[in-house]
Amino acid sequence: MAAFLDFVRLTFLVLLLAVPWGAIAADEDPLQDVCVADINAQVKVNGFVCKASISAPDFVSPILRKPGNINNKLGSSVTAAGAANFPGLNTQGLSFARIDYAPGGVVPPHNHPRASEVLFVVYGTLRVGFVTSSPEFTLFTNTLYPGDLTVFPRGLVHFIINVGDTQALSLSGLDSQNPGASLLPNVLFASNPTIGDDVLGKAFNLPPWEIEKIKAAVKG
Numbered sequence: 001m002a003a004f005l006d007f008v009r010l011t012f013l014v015l016l017l018a019v020p021w022g023a024i025a026a027d028e029d030p031l032q033d034v035c036v037a038d039i040n041a042q043v044k045v046n047g048f049v050c051k052a053s054i055s056a057p058d059f060v061s062p063i064l065r066k067p068g069n070i071n072n073k074l075g076s077s078v079t080a081a082g083a084a085n086f087p088g089l090n091t092q093g094l095s096f097a098r099i100d101y102a103p104g105g106v107v108p109p110h111n112h113p114r115a116s117e118v119l120f121v122v123y124g125t126l127r128v129g130f131v132t133s134s135p136e137f138t139l140f141t142n143t144l145y146p147g148d149l150t151v152f153p154r155g156l157v158h159f160i161i162n163v164g165d166t167q168a169l170s171l172s173g174l175d176s177q178n179p180g181a182s183l184l185p186n187v188l189f190a191s192n193p194t195i196g197d198d199v200l201g202k203a204f205n206l207p208p209w210e211i212e213k214i215k216a217a218v219k220g
Helices: 002-018 184-189 197-204 208-219
Strands: 076-081 095-101 106-111 117-123 126-131 139-144 149-152 157-162 168-174
Touching: 076 106, 095 106, 095 157, 106 184, 126 149, 184 208, 197 208
Parallel strands: none
Antiparallel strands: 076 095, 095 168, 106 157, 117 149, 117 168, 126 139, 126 157
16 A cells, blocks of 8 residues: 555656646746836836735735625626736736626626636636537536635636526636636627728628627627
């Protein structure tokens, strides 16, 4: 038994060392211990330049303390903490979010072009799913309960809906300080300027007046 456990430990260590961690990281590795974002700097860089002087409060944020407003057409509220509003996250390759849901509340299909997401259910019952890319377009869906975790792979379209009779709360960690979020309804029907009705009409096999109706509904 002891020899078997030693073999398992050795195998795990080999696999751990074999993973090219730098190659799979979403953001570049930091070049110093900390780089608290100077969000008022006029210099444009890929991220934020560092503040000249930092202190302990730079590494604490109350952003996620309060529930978001769920009195809206989606019945959900996403409160995100990234380097732009929590400067201590700058160069750390991390962001975090709380999502509050009314009964029936939904986070519509969307993706994060620069991050994978791990979601943890604090309370409530959620149905989640993601769809793989071409050519399969396979939907993977699950129902989650308090204490459950799920993962949304980087760049894949996913959704969340509260299928319970009470409010729900989930927390998400993402492996980028600026993961981005592209909501499909907004991308397709509420861009600025909007995608032409001729393009969307062909894509969805709908007449222009139907496309305009959908655009109005999404923007409203």
